[in-house]
Amino acid sequence: MNRRKYQQFRIIVxxxxxxxxxxxxxxxxxxxxxxxVSTGLIFITLVRSKAKIKIDEREITVREKAAQxxxxxxxxxxxxxxxxxxxxASGKLPTAKNEFHYLESLGVIFAYxxxxxxxxxxxxxxxxxxKYGGGSDEQ
Amino acid sequence: xxxxxxxxRAMHNLTQxxxxxxxxxTRQTVIAIESDKYLPSLGLAFKIAEFFKxxxxxxxxxxxxxxEN
Numbered sequence: 249m250n251r252r253k254y255q256q257f258r259i260i261v262x263x264x265x266x267x268x269x270x271x272x273x274x275x276x277x278x279x280x281x282x283x284x285v286s287t288g289l290i291f292i293t294l295v296r297s298k299a300k301i302k303i304d305e306r307e308i309t310v311r312e313k314a315a316q317x318x319x320x321x322x323x324x325x326x327x328x329x330x331x332x333x334x335x336x337a338s339g340k341l342p343t344a345k346n347e348f349h350y351l352e353s354l355g356v357i358f359a360y361x362x363x364x365x366x367x368x369x370x371x372x373x374x375x376x377x378x379k380y381g382g383g384s385d386e387q
Numbered sequence: 388x389x390x391x392x393x394x395x396r397a398m399h400n401l402t403q404x405x406x407x408x409x410x411x412x413t414r415q416t417v418i419a420i421e422s423d424k425y426l427p428s429l430g431l432a433f434k435i436a437e438f439f440k441x442x443x444x445x446x447x448x449x450x451x452x453x454x455e456n
Binding site for chain 1: 404411412413415416419425427428433
């Protein structure tokens with residue numbers, strides 16, 4: 249199987265997963281969603297390993313840049329989102345506080361998610377920096 | 388940075404797909420290198436040079452624009 253066939257196959261499997269998820273939402277069945285998604289992912293992984301699809305350095309560079317961009321956009325967005333939600337939930341803004349009981353919990357979850365991302369980034373940075381020769385005093 | 392990958396590929400009568408297979412990258416990477424959209428790593432640059440049996444600087448050259456900040 250070449251790369252083009254693999255990509256076509258992946259689109260079909262993604263479509264299958266999409267249909268299963270829509271169906272599970274309609275039928276209100278979590279089990280169906282979990283089964284469909286995991287089956288699809290296992291299937292893609294198996295085909296990928298059998299087809300021996302190579303990931304070259306350009307693709308790795310693209311992935312790195314995409315991950316960096318995602319982190320740069322996502323972390324401040326949910327951080328600011330958490331701050332605004334908590335401000336909103338605290339009643340300091342002129343809003344009907346009692347109408348949104350879940351807001352404080354949501355704000356706290358977002359705040360912890362932001363912290364988790366920052367800590368994860370710091371830990372990954374530390375270990376990757378060591379792996380690629382940073383932090384060493386050897387001459 | 389510019390390169391003569393397209394020239395060397397034509398000299399060896401290879402398609403982008405064939406060259407990609409020989410140097411173990413995807414065709415998209417060969418296209419990106421040829422159009423100067425992607426700068427290959429040192430390892431890949433050496434691999435390309437070794438494949439064509441030339442020096443690395445025969446294919447890749449660095450032209451610094453002095454007026455550029």
